[in-house]
Amino acid sequence: MPPALSLSSRSLRTADSPISYFIQKAIETPGLISLAAGLVDESAFPxxxxxxxxxxxxxxxxxxxxxxxxxxxxxxxxxxxxxxxxxxxxxxxxxxxxxxxxxxxxxxxxxxxxxxxxxxxxxxxxxxxxxxxxxxxxxxxxxxxxxxxxxxxxxxxxxxxxxxxxxxxxxxxxxxxxxxxxxxxxxxxxxxxxxxxxxxxxxxxxxxxxxxxxxxxxxxxxxxxxxxxxxxxxxxxxxxxxxxxxxxxxxxxxxxxxxxxxxxxxxxxxxxxxxxxxxxxxxxxxxxxxxxxxxxxxxxxxxxxxFDRHLVRLREVYRSKRDAMLTAIATEFASCPGVRWNVPAGGLYVWMTFPSGTPTGKGSPLVEAAVSEGVLYIPGNLGHVPNEQGKVPDHEIRLSFGVAEPSEIAEGVRRLRRAYAELETSKRGARESVLT
Amino acid sequence: MPPALSLSSRSLRTADSPISYFIQKAIETPGLISLAAGLVDESAFPxxxxxxxxxxxxxxxxxxxxxxxxxxxxxxxxxxxxxxxxxxxxxxxxxxxxxxxxxxxxxxxxxxxxxxxxxxxxxxxxxxxxxxxxxxxxxxxxxxxxxxxxxxxxxxxxxxxxxxxxxxxxxxxxxxxxxxxxxxxxxxxxxxxxxxxxxxxxxxxxxxxxxxxxxxxxxxxxxxxxxxxxxxxxxxxxxxxxxxxxxxxxxxxxxxxxxxxxxxxxxxxxxxxxxxxxxxxxxxxxxxxxxxxxxxxxxxxxxxxxFDRHLVRLREVYRSKRDAMLTAIATEFASCPGVRWNVPAGGLYVWMTFPSGTPTGKGSPLVEAAVSEGVLYIPGNLGHVPNEQGKVPDHEIRLSFGVAEPSEIAEGVRRLRRAYAELETSKRGARESVLT
Incomplete structure (x- = not known):
């Protein structure tokens, strides 16, 4: 072993990005639909x-x-x-x-x-x-x-x-x-x-x-x-x-x-x-x-x-992708109590909130179920700063419609719905087994 | 006046580059031949x-x-x-x-x-x-x-x-x-x-x-x-x-x-x-x-x-520029006692050393004479770290043959020789007036 590196305090404060885990998941899992990455639409590059x-x-x-x-x-x-x-x-x-x-x-x-x-x-x-x-x-x-x-x-x-x-x-x-x-x-x-x-x-x-x-x-x-x-x-x-x-x-x-x-x-x-x-x-x-x-x-x-001609086309592409995502979410999640989502007028992201008690972060049942159904999202907790108790809201997710095709977006949302259904089933099972 | 900015200690340690002065000189002085900048040859871009x-x-x-x-x-x-x-x-x-x-x-x-x-x-x-x-x-x-x-x-x-x-x-x-x-x-x-x-x-x-x-x-x-x-x-x-x-x-x-x-x-x-x-x-x-x-x-x-075919051509271009610079320096400065220069086997720079007592830095008689003759170099003192007395060698210069054309290089060196000659004349004048 060589002598250790002596790193600056700045370097010691600098960690790997928390999304590396999700990027790795995306690479490792064939057929996965990524609604995680904030990448941009590839079909529309000028x-x-x-x-x-x-x-x-x-x-x-x-x-x-x-x-x-x-x-x-x-x-x-x-x-x-x-x-x-x-x-x-x-x-x-x-x-x-x-x-x-x-x-x-x-x-x-x-x-x-x-x-x-x-x-x-x-x-x-x-x-x-x-x-x-x-x-x-x-x-x-x-x-x-x-x-x-x-x-x-x-x-x-x-x-x-x-x-x-x-x-x-x-x-x-x-x-x-x-x-x-x-x-x-x-x-x-x-x-x-x-x-x-x-x-x-x-x-x-x-x-x-x-x-x-x-x-x-x-x-x-x-x-x-x-x-x-x-x-x-x-x-x-x-x-x-x-x-x-x-x-x-x-x-x-x-x-x-x-x-x-x-x-x-x-x-x-x-x-x-x-x-x-x-x-x-x-x-x-x-x-x-x-x-x-x-x-x-x-x-x-x-x-x-x-550039401006491109932007007009690009907005069309993203508008239809956003609509595909919102339609799919409304179709799949309309009957889910306590599930809400924002309707963005632009950008690349839809933010979904699940009922509290539905953790969405790394290692949570939802993220595991989503990956095994074949869809990836970004957990909302990554965007929050821990409060004084080290806690952050943990029941939100970010979905991106930037890179996936409209048909993939709809399929991705269906997979997410199936993942959420598995949780509901297992929760209900747990409740019932407590009651019986 | 708005309240002052509060800058980090890193920012306060970070100054403008010392070469900004020389870049400014180059911009302000029409007809100047720059043997200063480490820019690269433009005729040879692939x-x-x-x-x-x-x-x-x-x-x-x-x-x-x-x-x-x-x-x-x-x-x-x-x-x-x-x-x-x-x-x-x-x-x-x-x-x-x-x-x-x-x-x-x-x-x-x-x-x-x-x-x-x-x-x-x-x-x-x-x-x-x-x-x-x-x-x-x-x-x-x-x-x-x-x-x-x-x-x-x-x-x-x-x-x-x-x-x-x-x-x-x-x-x-x-x-x-x-x-x-x-x-x-x-x-x-x-x-x-x-x-x-x-x-x-x-x-x-x-x-x-x-x-x-x-x-x-x-x-x-x-x-x-x-x-x-x-x-x-x-x-x-x-x-x-x-x-x-x-x-x-x-x-x-x-x-x-x-x-x-x-x-x-x-x-x-x-x-x-x-x-x-x-x-x-x-x-x-x-x-x-x-x-x-x-x-x-x-x-x-x-x-x-x-890339490699380009590199072969580029080496030819630079070799002839280097040779133009070395030939011009040898021609112009061969008879100047105490003036020495390196003969580089590559790169973009020739380093010249003048007799001690010939300051070359910002504001020195040589740099002023050179600019009024129409040539710019980089003073050697910029490359040195001050010793404990705050002193650095101040009688060296860096000449670059990267960007100027061979004929400009030769003319630039002639201008530098004329600038140096003015210094020698004024020094001799000063010595003679001391003697008389």
């Missing part, structure tokens, strides 16, 4: 459009050189200009209306890299991040690796409850812990995992709350708008960023992975200006710039309109 | 080959889906297999001879990301990294941001002096600081910035030294082989990794940026097996995988042989 823009770029020596040479840490200016325009157009403002310029836009290796960098730039071990309960569990892992404590804020149909958030901030202030609060994290469009969207009227109020409690330092809002462009019903809702008219309190981050292709692994963010240098200095150390070729491809896809 | 492999991949639904979907954190298995084979073939071994498997290979966003991740995984603030003096200054910034102290080890024509390294390790042990030593960092082929290569006979000895001083924990060797494939004279030299037959002490990292295209921003590393999980767990938090499309492109370039 492969012909990508082939075309690459062929055009490579055929012209000037554009080929630009795409194949190093880029900059902050990212391709032309693409930064396009995404700034894109977000502001969606919000019905000019960049100058909300104090934004090209210098406030940063491109990253997916939006995940920005989530990581922000934690790295802002979090000291022991600091606090407030997040929806449940929230995007992959980011919880990041925050844990930075040494942050995540406090969950309850949600209702309008997303994060601002009354609860306010109460929590007051509690923290009274406990002398407001100094530790660095971020309020929200996935505010068709949230992962619940599919819920932060209500329109809560958005300016959230900015006001952050301002009001920025007593020791600025408390920033991290608006993770990854799913914003995947809307299937109704009109787009103004971003939280729109209400941060001085560009001081809100970081808006999103990705091309969901509306276009994860293989390009490119995200973009609008940052308060004084946060750009700290973030880019660290990103310079990480990689001095994400894949420049991917940025050039995306720039051309946006420029030619191929 | 753009036709990339267009072709992308067209083929996108035309086949199965390969298009694979390239445009999420990949894995550790990277595309097919590409990992190819690079493992590539390194082992170069070293004349089978992977199993040196205890390597596919599971020990990790793909990253350039090799820079691996350099960063290793610091993150291993370094606690106050820890020590031993590195060549001078060394790759961008990595110094990374290490500083992790809170590491870099100690420089002198070099001679055979690269890092192992006698000096041993002396330093003994000194640290006597001072009770061996516990802090985590890494020995070496750019062992055509080093950035000196162009020097670690001598063949020092390689197994370096592994032995790391083993011998791994008394508290494993001291790892980080072998940065970024330039290995850019050899213009002589035969390839066995890697240090080759002598780590149990795969425990040496991390081998390199990149496709230098031998192919920085726009693809893909690097690869061979890691001691017990380091793979800590590194990948953190990388999962960073981005859960680098650009998958870039990995698929590189995999196909290697598979079809396009």
């Amino acid at each position: 492969s012909a459009e990508i082939a075309q823009v690459v062929a055009e770029m490579m055929a012209n020596p000037a554009t080929a050189k630009a795409a194949l040479q190093y880029g900059s840490t902050q990212g391709l200016p032309a693409l930064r200009a396009r995404v700034l325009d894109r977000v502001c157009t969606a919000d019905g403002v000019k960049p100058s209306d909300i104090n934004l310029t090209l210098g406030d836009v940063v491109l990253t290796t997916g939006s995940q890299q920005m989530l990581y960098l922000l934690g790295e730039v802002l979090i000291e071990p022991g600091d606090i991040v407030l997040a929806e309960a449940p929230s995007y569990f992959v980011y919880h892992d990041c925050l844990k690796s930075h040494g942050a404590k995540v406090i969950g804020v309850p949600m209702d149909d309008g997303g994060m409850c601002l009354k609860s958030l306010e109460k929590e901030l007051i509690r923290l202030e009274l406990a002398g812990e407001l100094k530790k609060v660095k971020l309020i994290y929200t996935v505010d469009y068709f949230q992962n995992p619940t599919g819920l969207t932060l209500a329109r009227d809560r958005r300016p109020k959230l900015v006001e709350l952050a301002k009001r409690f920025s007593k020791h330092h600025r408390i920033l809002i991290l608006e993770d708008a990854a799913y914003r462009e995947l809307r299937y019903d109704g009109d787009d809702i103004t971003s939280i960023k729109r209400f941060d008219t001085t560009n001081e309190y809100v970081i808006y981050t999103t990705t091309f992975s969901k509306p276009c292709s994860p293989g390009l692994k490119t995200g973009y963010s609008l940052l308060p200006n004084d946060l750009v240098a700290p973030v880019c200095n660290l990103k310079g150390n990480h990689d001095f710039g994400s894949s420049n070729l991917a940025q050039h491809i995306l720039n051309r896809l946006l420029e030619t309109g191929a | 753009s036709a080959e990339i267009a072709q492999v992308v067209a083929e991949m996108m035309a086949n639904p199965a390969t298009a889906k694979a390239a445009l979907q999420y990949g894995s954190t550790q990277g595309l298995p097919a590409l990992r297999a190819r690079v493992l084979d590539r390194v082992c073939t170069a070293d004349g071994v089978k992977p199993s001879d040196i205890n390597l498997t596919l599971g020990d290979v990790v793909l990253t966003t350039g090799s820079q990301q691996m350099l960063y991740l290793l610091g993150e995984v291993l370094i606690e603030p106050g820890d020590i990294v031993l590195a060549e003096a001078p060394s790759y200054f961008v990595y110094h910034d990374c290490l500083k941001s992790h809170g590491a102290k870099v100690i420089g080890v002198p070099m001679d024509d055979g690269g890092m002096c192992l006698k000096s390294l041993e002396k330093e390790l003994i000194r640290l042990e006597l001072a009770g600081e061996l516990k802090k030593v985590k890494l020995i960092y070496t750019v062992d082929y055509f080093q950035n910035p000196t162009g020097l290569t670690l001598a063949r006979d020092r390689r197994p000895k370096l592994v032995e030294l790391a083993k011998r001083f791994s008394k508290h924990h494993r001291i790892l060797i980080l072998e940065d082989a970024a330039y290995r494939e850019l050899r213009y004279d002589g035969d390839d030299i066995t890697s240090i990794k080759r002598f780590d037959t149990t795969n425990e002490y040496v991390i081998y990292t390199t990149t496709f940026s230098k031998p192919c295209s920085p726009g693809l921003k893909t690097g690869y590393s061979l890691l001691p097996n017990d380091l793979v999980a800590p590194v990948c767990n953190l990388k999962g938090n960073h981005d859960f995988g680098s650009s998958n499309l870039a990995q698929h492109i590189l995999n196909r370039l290697l598979e079809t042989g396009a």
Whole structure:
């Protein structure tokens, strides 16, 4: 045996992702329908459009050189200009209306890299991040690796409850812990995992709350708008960023992975200006710039309109998949007392709640029955932060309609129903044997 | 004014890159010939080959889906297999001879990301990294941001002096600081910035030294082989990794940026097996995988042989550029007493040493004269770590022949000679005015 490795405290705080178990299950089990992974639809990738823009770029020596040479840490200016325009157009403002310029836009290796960098730039071990309960569990892992404590804020149909958030901030202030609060994290469009969207009227109020409690330092809002462009019903809702008219309190981050292709692994963010240098200095150390070729491809896809044409098609694909899932769930679970589910207007996820006393996590009878029926889901407990007793709600699940075909989705839901029926039967059996 | 941002201690340790000043100069000064940037030759990019492999991949639904979907954190298995084979073939071994498997290979966003991740995984603030003096200054910034102290080890024509390294390790042990030593960092082929290569006979000895001083924990060797494939004279030299037959002490990292295209921003590393999980767990938090499309492109370039055919052409291009630079330097500086330069057998850099008392850094008369003559170099002091008096050698420069055309290279060197001549004249003037 060689002498042991001596790992940093950060490394020791960093565990394998809790979903590795589920990925492994998916790999090991032939015929399994995965409603677990947040992967995206494969039939709808804009492969012909990508082939075309690459062929055009490579055929012209000037554009080929630009795409194949190093880029900059902050990212391709032309693409930064396009995404700034894109977000502001969606919000019905000019960049100058909300104090934004090209210098406030940063491109990253997916939006995940920005989530990581922000934690790295802002979090000291022991600091606090407030997040929806449940929230995007992959980011919880990041925050844990930075040494942050995540406090969950309850949600209702309008997303994060601002009354609860306010109460929590007051509690923290009274406990002398407001100094530790660095971020309020929200996935505010068709949230992962619940599919819920932060209500329109809560958005300016959230900015006001952050301002009001920025007593020791600025408390920033991290608006993770990854799913914003995947809307299937109704009109787009103004971003939280729109209400941060001085560009001081809100970081808006999103990705091309969901509306276009994860293989390009490119995200973009609008940052308060004084946060750009700290973030880019660290990103310079990480990689001095994400894949420049991917940025050039995306720039051309946006420029030619191929991106938006693709998005129209993609929304159709996902709308019908969502409908397939909701129809199947309604058909299969309508008569199950205490089983409820959200009806998302966009995104990739349906959130189901089973009666309490129906654990859904790793090793639970439901997950075991589901896998043996041939369907995989993500347990809801992964998205929750344990309370002071180490407990989390354990009777929820996340279903994704992103990657499976509509027919598979329906079959997957039927398998889930059979798995749940086995539980009901065995519960009833247990009850009856107690009674007799 | 809004309340101040509250930044992490890591962020506060992370400064803008010292080369930003030189990049800015290059942008601001029209007609400037940059012999500064480590950018790569643009005329030699394999753009036709990339267009072709992308067209083929996108035309086949199965390969298009694979390239445009999420990949894995550790990277595309097919590409990992190819690079493992590539390194082992170069070293004349089978992977199993040196205890390597596919599971020990990790793909990253350039090799820079691996350099960063290793610091993150291993370094606690106050820890020590031993590195060549001078060394790759961008990595110094990374290490500083992790809170590491870099100690420089002198070099001679055979690269890092192992006698000096041993002396330093003994000194640290006597001072009770061996516990802090985590890494020995070496750019062992055509080093950035000196162009020097670690001598063949020092390689197994370096592994032995790391083993011998791994008394508290494993001291790892980080072998940065970024330039290995850019050899213009002589035969390839066995890697240090080759002598780590149990795969425990040496991390081998390199990149496709230098031998192919920085726009693809893909690097690869061979890691001691017990380091793979800590590194990948953190990388999962960073981005859960680098650009998958870039990995698929590189995999196909290697598979079809396009990569190796490109590399043959690229070496020709760089060889003639290096020769243009060396010829120009010999012509211009042969009669300058005390001016010396290295003759690199590969890589992108020529290292020049001026007589002491000729400062070359930011704001020095030489750099100012050079910019007004229209040429830019990288000052040598950036590659050095200040000694206890805060001093670094200040009379060296790095010239890169990577990006400029051969005729520009020759003209750039002539401009540098004129800048140096102005200094000599003003010095002589000063001496004469003292004498009279």
